[in-house]
Amino acid sequence: MTELSVPPIEDEAIQRFDDDRFTRDRVCVVTGGASGIGRAVSLVAASNGLSVLATDIDETGLEETMDHADRLEVADAITPFVSDLTSDTDLESIAIAARELGSVTFLANVAGLQHVSPLESFQIEAYDTLQSVMVRAPFVLTRELWGDLEEHDGCVGNMASVHGHYVTSDKVAYNVAKFAIRGLTQSIAAEGDGDVRSFSVSTGYVKTPLVTDQIPETAAQRGLEVEEVIEDVMLGQARTDEMMTPLEVAHLFLFGFSRLAKHCNGSDLLADDGMTLTYD
Template sequence: MSMTALSVPPIEREDVHEFDDDRFHPGRVCVVTGGASGIGRAVVLAAAVNGLTVLATDVDEAGLAETIEHAERLAVADRVETVAADLEDDAALEAITDAARERGNVSYLANVAGLQHVAPLESFPLSAYDRIQRVMLRAPFVLTRHLWEDLEANDGCVGNMASVHGHYVTSDKVAYNTVKFGIRGLTQSIAAEGDGDVRAFSVSTGYVKTPLVTEQIPETAAQRGLEVDEVIEDVMLGQARTGEMMTPLEVANLFLFGFSGLASHLNGGDLLFDDGMTLTYE
């Protein structure tokens, strides 16, 4: 597999799974972080196609504009609003909350935003560690806290992007590994305190065809003394029972399933879609 094999065609409306759920309507708002690319963008589009009003947020303003262009192509742009915001900034988190409430009954929160830094533990930059913690673990907690009363009033649900790295770890990714275990703990805490009024779930996948993954391949190759193709085939897919990575839309469909009535008994649980990566061996 080469880097070109990691490209993903644009999402088409017919490829989005549409759920027969009377709670999926424009009066309900779904907040999505990381909405400028990858899985976050796919969740934005899938939620809009399913009839929800979506507030997409990201630090990448240009990427958010591209998300709107995709929404226009799918004829759902009227359901998507964007707010450019840095999840490390507490004032920005409050602004996201206020903007979501202005658009309707906040019922769903998808914490998808992610970043990566590859380095050995003994030299891992503290600034990178702190940023990953703030964006990928602290911000989901703060947004959930800010929106708690809304979610409680609207039979709401929080979906958190976890990972196989929230089940087991690989080297040189100490910050990412730590937050992914942490996001599963946050998910279970939300479920415990939601007391049936606020549900929560996490989604754990292996490697997905996103910029976050493709951008780390050269760095991982350099760290391990491998060629790019070797990283893809041996490191990323070596333990999986598949020769193909998931697409962002496949993950987005899982988020919409988790928000839907079909998942009414999914509370605190983790949707592990890893192609056998963590639970099988040769």
């Protein structure tokens, strides 16, 4: 039976990247910081020496992130900030709060939503919400922080997906958003002109609440057992029998932010276990 739960991140499992910009006077803004990948990016960024503004609409989840930060002894480096990414006022407030912490150098647009439904009956409200959170908000935040990013040799990391390379049915809003976020990533690289760098991260299925919460519903829809959904639907085309962990994805973000990735500009860091590039 595949284990869906993810053990807490331990200090010894966190990769440290050698970068002289990873200091407490540099700020990394992370959206979706209340759980999953956003939480992992917040903890790994703080453990690598950065100050972090972790933002999410889920106040309870942010409190849990801070509990993990306290356990890892980096709570002093993370500032939780409750915000709604569909609100322009809140997006402006995120930028203001980030500047108060120091030199805003990194932006990790991680927050994501999912809604599964056939296109013909896909709710317009759900479609609009997904686009607002996963496409519009990353654009607005990048725009709000552009001057800071230019001044501080900054970098924007965007959470994409294998669904920004190819699509599956019943996820039209998610598919469109992930193709769009890759377009935003490349636009940032084009207009950053070497002063603002960007990259996206495309993974297969990751052990996050966004993914695992879908499994029972998918099993019921397709008349499958939970294990069959994981092995055949989620991992069927991948050359692995294990989903990624949020920590593994967080390491890709910190690599992308670091000097090790200085030539990754507009690039997509594809880590999908061969899902989109191989076939039987």
